[in-house]
Amino acid sequence: MMRTRPLKVALLGCGVVGSEVARIMTTHAEDLAARIGAPVELAGVAVRRPDRVREGIDPALVTTDATALAQREDIDVVVEVIGGIEPARGLITTAFEHGASVVTANKALLAEDGSTLHESAEKHGVDLFYEAAVAAAIPLVKPLRESLAGDKVNRVLGIVNGTTNFILDRMDTSGAGYSEALDEATALGYAEADPTADVEGFDAAAKAAILAGIAFHTRVRLDDVHREGLTEVTAADIASAKRMGCTVKLLAICERAADGRSVTARVHPAMIPLSHPLASVREAYNAVFVESDAAGQLMFYGPGAGGSPTASAVLGDLVAACRNKLNGAKGPGExxxxxxxxxPMGEVVTRYHISLDVADKPGVLAQVAMVFAEHGVSIDTVRQQGKDGDAWLVVVTHRAADAALSATVEALRKLDTVRGVASIMRVEGEQGS
Structure with a gap:
């Protein structure tokens, strides 16, 4: 039988995601009640601008005092979609202290201080759910936390930022430069007015920290993630990738070391073969490739951003949190x-694509090859193009440590015959890499 007293939900933030959460709670109220076993009631909405018209939301529920809303003893679940570090962190811990479970989409906060939030939730016997923090509507956090809890995950390789994937896809399909592709992404609403968090890899790095922590049952903070953006990716890089049968993606890569004694987490542009499943992920879509001992290779794909997809993940967590409240149960913690x-990044082993601007004269290739050999980096292929005294060398290496490659590049820059290192890009997703 369904309980008649409703479970009460406080909504902190009512922007694109928050307003969609409120809309779905209203329009799907009967279905949600049937799935949970009790009605769910929106008991308050904390906003910064109370005078703004919010369609479908009772103005009597709107408040600017988020702290008071989080402190209410009758609130069962708090949904935090404000974002950022503060005041979100203080509001979430306040909700825990007053007995409310929390559903959040706050990747930045979880990547910086997730362990503290988990400890607080555990102390007060409540839930912390955050499916929407990584890849929006794509079910990923729950499969890693629960479905694969009995397996050993060795690698997570993914496209977790829709804006950057759209930009790189446009550069690949239309031949546009980075600036042109960014302008198009902005015009279509995929990129923010200030796209720094996306294009410099901060957004993807926060998600990588969360994924690595869950996958490897260890604490990984944002500061632990090596981060490179895509602002230096050129049309020449895209063209060179095509000649290799590859495409360029901004990847989040989390790996367990072969000996099982450490992990790595990194975000950077990389060339991947067109045969890899991630190569076919187009536009602003996200996809994550998971490799584990027993399950083998799994791929999760779908829209990774936007109000409706993110709200879908939030509502999924809300249903789980409400069910637990109703049954006196608790979901998985940290x-x-x-x-x-x-x-550190220096210990990561992968392949590399290096483009060099060199003098077009005899002996240059031998000098370059000698530098690679001296630093223990084996060359796989070399392509040379030259005209009127100008020449380019494109070198693709076998697998080598990042530190060895960095030392090689520094030595190359000191050669009189090397005018410049035009680009360095890792090559990922190949068999055995």
Whole structure:
């Protein structure tokens, strides 16, 4: 039988995502009640601008005092979609202290201080859910936390930022430069007025920290994630990738070391073969490729941003949190028992694509090859183009440590015959890499 007293929900933030959450709660009220076993009532909405018209939301529910709303003893679940570090962190911990479970989409906060939030939720016997923090509507956090809890995840490789994937897709399909593709992304609403968080990799790095922590049962913070954006990717890089049968993607890569004693987490542009499933992810879509011992290779794909997709993930968590409240149960908390160290980027081993501007004269290739050999970086292929005294060398290496490649590049820059290192890009997603 359905309980008649409704479960009460406080909504902190009513922007694109928050307003969609409120709309779905209203329009799907009967279905939500049937799935949970009790009605769900929106009991308050905290906003910064109370005079703004919010269609479908009773003005009597709107308040600017988010703290008072989070402190209400009758609130069962708090949905936080404000974003940022503060006041979100203080509001979430306040909600825990007053017995409310929390559903959040706040990737930045979770990547910076997720362990503290988990500890607070555990202390007060409530839930912390955050499916919407990574890849919006794509079910990813729950499969990693629960469905694969009995397996050993070794690698998570993914496109987790729709804006950057749209930009790189346009550069690949239309031949546009970075600035042109960014302008198009902005005009279509995929990129913010200030796109820094996306194009410099901060957004993807926060998601990588969350994914690595869940996948490897260890604590990984944003500062542990090596981060490079895509602002230096050129049309020449895209063209060179095509000649190799590859495309360029901004990837989040989380890996367990072969000996199982450490993990790495990184975000950077990379060339991947067209045969890899991630190569076909177009426009602003997201996809994450998970590799584990027992399950093998799994791919999760779908829209990774936007009001409706993100609200879908929030509502899924809301249903789970309400069910637990109703049944006196509690969902999974933080699993960080392995306490594995996060290795520095210098220890990461992969392949590289290096483009060099060199003098067009005899002996240059031999000098360049010698530098690679001296630093223990084996060359796979070399392509040379030259005309009227100008020449380009494109070198693709075998697998090597990032530190060895960095030392090689520094030595190359000191050669009189090398005018410049035009670009360096990692090559990922190949068999055995």
């Amino acid at each position: 699993s960080a028992y392995t306490q594995l160290p996060v290795s």
